Amino acid sequence: MLPEMLVNARVREIALNREEAKLARALAGNCADEYVAADSPEFLAEVNVIAQELPLAPRRAVNRARLDEAKHAVLITGNMLRDDLLNDTPAHWRDPQSEEARLSGFTLMLWAALLGDPIGWTTQQDGRILTDVLPVAGHEQTDVSSSSRKELTWHTEDAFSPYRADYVGLYCLRNPDLTPTTLAAADPLALPGWARETLAQPRFLTRADDAHDQDTTRPETGAVLTGPPEAAVLRIDRDCTVAAPGDEDARAALELIFGQLDAGLYDFALAPGDLIFLDNRNVVHGRRPFRARYDGRDRWLRRINVTADLRRTRAGRRSGDDRRIG
Ligand SMILES: O=C(O)CCC(=O)C(=O)O
Numbered sequence: 128m129l130p131e132m133l134v135n136a137r138v139r140e141i142a143l144n145r146e147e148a149k150l151a152r153a154l155a156g157n158c159a160d161e162y163v164a165a166d167s168p169e170f171l172a173e174v175n176v177i178a179q180e181l182p183l184a185p186r187r188a189v190n191r192a193r194l195d196e197a198k199h200a201v202l203i204t205g206n207m208l209r210d211d212l213l214n215d216t217p218a219h220w221r222d223p224q225s226e227e228a229r230l231s232g233f234t235l236m237l238w239a240a241l242l243g244d245p246i247g248w249t250t251q252q253d254g255r256i257l258t259d260v261l262p263v264a265g266h267e268q269t270d271v272s273s274s275s276r277k278e279l280t281w282h283t284e285d286a287f288s289p290y291r292a293d294y295v296g297l298y299c300l301r302n303p304d305l306t307p308t309t310l311a312a313a314d315p316l317a318l319p320g321w322a323r324e325t326l327a328q329p330r331f332l333t334r335a336d337d338a339h340d341q342d343t344t345r346p347e348t349g350a351v352l353t354g355p356p357e358a359a360v361l362r363i364d365r366d367c368t369v370a371a372p373g374d375e376d377a378r379a380a381l382e383l384i385f386g387q388l389d390a391g392l393y394d395f396a397l398a399p400g401d402l403i404f405l406d407n408r409n410v411v412h413g414r415r416p417f418r419a420r421y422d423g424r425d426r427w428l429r430r431i432n433v434t435a436d437l438r439r440t441r442a443g444r445r446s447g448d449d450r451r452i453g
């Protein structure tokens with residue numbers, strides 16, 4: 128992360144020193160030796176305990192950030208990566224990966240375990256918990272994370288679901304053009320009172336975005352802006368959220384919050400070794416367009432969804448309330 132890109136004080140940066148980065152890498156390496164995969168059930172059953180062996184100072188800092196209800200993101204910089212061992216950026220997220228990429232998955236899981244538990248979707252990237260964000264040939268103009276030429280429009284991750292993640296973790300392995308991720312938070316007090324009240328009521332429909340297999344999904348009804356003004360909670364997708372049919376006030380209020388988030392969208396470029404946990408309650412996020420090269424050096428992020436309350440997530444799945452959670 129370049130210092131001049133620290134554009135928003137609400138992104139809480141934790142810079143690892145060399146010693147801390149070495150310790151974290153060694154811990155991830157031990158895990159990679161012992162467990163078959165970073166998202167294997169055996170590792171997931173242990174990761175919250177093992178993560179307590181991460182260095183103390185950054186672990187404390189993550190915990191302070193966790194308790195900050197108004198943060199936009201937690202950023203951990205200085206993670207040790209060996210680009211020379213990564214091999215080519217895969218052409219597709221299904222392709223096999225290098226040992227170094229496998230190790231990076233453990234690194235991401237370990238830091239994530241300080242914020243909650245990872246979850247995946249049976250309808251996304253073949254049900255994987257640890258997913259990859261990389262450009263795929265033929266997807267350039269689509270609305271999924273493997274797009275490139277088209278802006279990935281801002282969204283709450285999986286806004287359609289009451290069981291969406293509390294954090295989206297992105298670990299940057301490569302970003303040759305420093306293509307920015309985008310973020311925006313709401314400012315409820317800058318909206319008229321009637322709009323604030325309308326947005327807090329279940330008068331909006333959000334369909335699942337195209338990253339999900341569409342056959343099992345249905346639109347969900349909900350509010351789009353709730354909680355106290357100083358820590359407002361968003362549930363909104365620029366492309367997938369609409370007002371309930373015939374509800375003119377809801378439509379007008381939605382236009383206002385769309386406009387506010389459009390205007391407030393700011394860039395945040397991840398550099399290799401940066402690991403960011405976007406607060407999926409407080410901010411929407413997206414990605415600026417870029418030109419993929421397909422030369423093995425393309426932008427590559429590893430991604431996980433993290434829930435702060437796994438019991439609630441599991442209860443939702445058991446009740447059949449949400450069949451998409453894996
Ligand atoms: O590529 C990025 O920076 C963000 C992609 C994104 O929205 C996601 O992976 O959920």
Ligand SMILES: [Fe+2]
Binds near residue numbers: 283284295413
């Ligand atoms: Fe996203």
